[in-house]
Amino acid sequence: MSLTVRSEQACFGGTIGFYGHASQETGTEMKFSVFVPPGAAARPRPALYFLAGLTCTEETFMIKAGALRHAAEHGLVLVAPDTSPRGLGLPGEEDSWDFGTGAGFYLDAEAEPWRPHYRMYSYVTRELPALIEASFPVEAGRRGVFGHSMGGHGALVIALRNPQAYRSISAFAPICNPVAVPWGEKAFGNYLGPDRKGWAAWDASLLMRERPFPDSILVDQGLKDQFLDGQLRPEALESAAAAAGQKLLLRRHEGYDHSYWFIQSFVADHIAWHAERLGA
DSSP states (O other): OOOEEEEEEEETTEEEEEEEEEOTTTSSEEEEEEEEOTTTTTSOEEEEEEEOOTTOOTTHHHHHSOOHHHHHHHTOEEEEEOSSOOOOOOTTTTSBTTBBTTBOTTSBOOSTTTTTTOBHHHIIIIIHHHHHHHHSSEEEEEEEEEEETHHHHHHHHHHHHOTTTOSEEEEESOOOOGGGSHHHHHHHHHHTOSOGGGGGGGOHHHHHHHSOOSSOEEEEEETTOTTIIIIIOHHHHHHHHHHHTOOEEEEEETTOOSSHHHHHHHHHHHHHHHHHHHTO
């Protein structure tokens, strides 16, 4: 697999780069960004994958989260993929901000016309890590994942389904119970089809009851979040953790909303959380 270098700049003693490649999973060009901390060339580092939320791109987290300084200090490689395939021209792909382009939901679609291309789960869990580990100073096997909103949903589901591949997991304001909220019902109904029985495999609160993650999970949630009651449902994740014996640190914060200002405020805690578990 080969990649195209779109840009690379020095940052906090390391390098922030933006790249593209031809994806076999999506059948499109996929873009992603990578921050490599100082000293990684001499000693490969753990990789921490960030999954962004609705409407975001591979650039959003790296530019807006204030995470690179902390990754440099802890010696973590940060990787951020785009949030969906783009430019396919599928019917309905561009009609709304919460479905289609920029809204891949980190699952593998089963319904047409999405099935051949909207394969963000396989892309993030298989194709992208293989490319990263072949192209950057990353130690295979030391991998963590975190995300925001739709990406928080993706991070939780990916780690719960693949505990052997991810040593650490956290989330900012994740969609915790997508089968029960409008965002999830819209996405799952279109990507997966009308049979709701298959939806459970992509719902973190339902998955956790059957297969808890072997380590603790960190979740931060703002109490001024405009999507808290209607879309996010952290209480469902809390109930699942209690039922399954899952170690869950769910922190609720007065005054914080759903924005990247919220992420900036607590991203240092998340980077440190992963660094400890990844042995950085």
